[in-house]
Amino acid sequence: MLLIKRFCGGFQRINAITKGSKPGERLSVQGWIQNIRRLKKNIFFDLNDGSTMRKFQVVIPKNSDTKDIGVGSNISATGCVQTAPNGQLELHAEHVEVIADGNITEGYPFSPKQQHSPEYVREHLHLRSRVDYIAAQLRLRHRAMKAIHDYMDKLDFIQINTPVLTTNDCEGAGEVFRVQPDSADLLKEMTRPSIPIEQSYFDNKVFLSVSGQFHLEAMTYGLGNTYTLNPAFRAENCKSPIHLSEFYMYEAEIAFITNISSLTEFIEKMIKAITSRIIESSLDDLKFCQEKALGSAFDIPWLESPWITLSYDEACDIILANKEKFKTELKPAEGFSKEQELYMVEYCQAPVFVVEWPANQKPFYMKAVRSNPERVHALDLLMPGVGELCGGSLRENDEERLRALPHLPQGLEWYLELRKYGGTPTGGFGMGFERYLQLITGVKNIRDVIPFPRYPHSCKL
Numbered sequence: 001m002l003l004i005k006r007f008c009g010g011f012q013r014i015n016a017i018t019k020g021s022k023p024g025e026r027l028s029v030q031g032w033i034q035n036i037r038r039l040k041k042n043i044f045f046d047l048n049d050g051s052t053m054r055k056f057q058v059v060i061p062k063n064s065d066t067k068d069i070g071v072g073s074n075i076s077a078t079g080c081v082q083t084a085p086n087g088q089l090e091l092h093a094e095h096v097e098v099i100a101d102g103n104i105t106e107g108y109p110f111s112p113k114q115q116h117s118p119e120y121v122r123e124h125l126h127l128r129s130r131v132d133y134i135a136a137q138l139r140l141r142h143r144a145m146k147a148i149h150d151y152m153d154k155l156d157f158i159q160i161n162t163p164v165l166t167t168n169d170c171e172g173a174g175e176v177f178r179v180q181p182d183s184a185d186l187l188k189e190m191t192r193p194s195i196p197i198e199q200s201y202f203d204n205k206v207f208l209s210v211s212g213q214f215h216l217e218a219m220t221y222g223l224g225n226t227y228t229l230n231p232a233f234r235a236e237n238c239k240s241p242i243h244l245s246e247f248y249m250y251e252a253e254i255a256f257i258t259n260i261s262s263l264t265e266f267i268e269k270m271i272k273a274i275t276s277r278i279i280e281s282s283l284d285d286l287k288f289c290q291e292k293a294l295g296s297a298f299d300i301p302w303l304e305s306p307w308i309t310l311s312y313d314e315a316c317d318i319i320l321a322n323k324e325k326f327k328t329e330l331k332p333a334e335g336f337s338k339e340q341e342l343y344m345v346e347y348c349q350a351p352v353f354v355v356e357w358p359a360n361q362k363p364f365y366m367k368a369v370r371s372n373p374e375r376v377h378a379l380d381l382l383m384p385g386v387g388e389l390c391g392g393s394l395r396e397n398d399e400e401r402l403r404a405l406p407h408l409p410q411g412l413e414w415y416l417e418l419r420k421y422g423g424t425p426t427g428g429f430g431m432g433f434e435r436y437l438q439l440i441t442g443v444k445n446i447r448d449v450i451p452f453p454r455y456p457h458s459c460k461l
């Protein structure tokens with residue numbers, strides 16, 4: 001504790017104070033003033049330091065010199081913790097110092113007393129961490145990441161920092177961002193005889209990663225179970241409220257797995273566990289985000305009940321039997337539309353795993369069902385409100401079967417070689433981390449659950 005205090009320069013964070021301080025304790029805090037009330041005997045500051053959505057009241061005698069202090073001012077205060085008449089802890093300050101003026105009137109876009117729309121708040125990305133529900137979202141995001149890391153660590157998964165720059169496009173779709181130096185001089189300087197000039201830095205075409213899966217597979221062949229929680233990129237001209245050009249993907253690769261039901265069980269257990277952990281650690285922020293998003297907080301209905309698994313054919317039957325309910329038609333080569341995904345969840349009244357997909361709808365690396373090679377051991381997890389949350393599969397670990405594929409992508413000799421030196425059965429999944437945050441908070445636009453959203457026509461800051 002001493003060490004922590006010294007790191008923070010002797011100041012305590014409000015979250016720690018409201019959770020652990022006792023009346024009578026002397027301490028110092030720093031933060032931003034959110035509101036000032038000047039009453040007969042005392043002046044009351046509502047102090048916020050970003051560590052919690054709870055405001056901490058600082059009380060100073062009326063005769064103190066506070067003419068330089070206004071809403072938005074940065075202050076430090078030292079004093080004694082006491083219990084306020086409402087039962088909450090407050091600081092009776094003997095010493096208050098102004099660290100910086102707030103100046104929040106001169107062109108400041110947010111009025112402390114006004115509610116601003118998410119679209120408006122998003123226009124001021126660099127200032128929006130000062131808006132209460134964005135701060136709550138970002139704290140929740142941190143807790144959710146921590147919950148994932150703690151969960152995986154407990155299960156002895158090894159975290160792998162998969163590369164952001166890659167030469168493969170994993171999913172095989174043409175949706176990648178190319179990367180090359182901006183400097184024409186540098187490219188020229190590095191030119192080699194047989195390499196196109198724009199590739200002369202790496203001697204290869206290089207992309208921003210769309211998925212860390214192949215790198216995880218390589219590591220899993222030596223380390224056993226691995227995972228990553230890294231940025232992934234998709235160059236799609238898609239303005240939907242559930243897509244980003246840069247997002248975080250939580251991917252795991254499990255060794256010695258031979259059954260798709262083991263994978264669905266793993267995912268269901270994991271999502272329930274990390275969600276419960278977030279509820280334990282961040283209930284205030286979670287409820288606040290839910291209220292802001294949907295008007296009222298909600299319980300998460302899928303935490304206790306079992307989830308459903310449907311084969312692709314069973315899922316199609318449900319859609320076809322209800323086809324008058326959809327604007328979109330079921331297209332055999334394209335999987336389900338968003339409204340069909342959401343309908344399936346509503347129909348089953350539970351999250352739904354769709355398994356046993358037609359091979360022609362899925363990437364080449366998925367393991368063929370041996371009794372029916374037209375099908376692959378793949379899964380999509382459909383959740384209420386967001387539709388697809390996870391995609392996963394067992395991986396084809398038979399080198400010969402991979403080599404025989406008519407559309408095997410070029411340049412993946414290394415991927416085949418993994419199988420050549422021992423075709424370990426593996427399987428795994430990817431979960432869009434921001435989509436998960438949308439799922440538990442109800443936040444409609446994915447741009448509000450990531451600090452700096454990147455999407456078509458927008459890469460600010």
Ligand SMILES: NC(=O)C[C@H](N)C(=O)O
Nearest residue numbers: 211213251391428429430
């Ligand atoms: N790791 C995974 O299975 C995720 C999958 N490659 C995807 O991008 O959806």
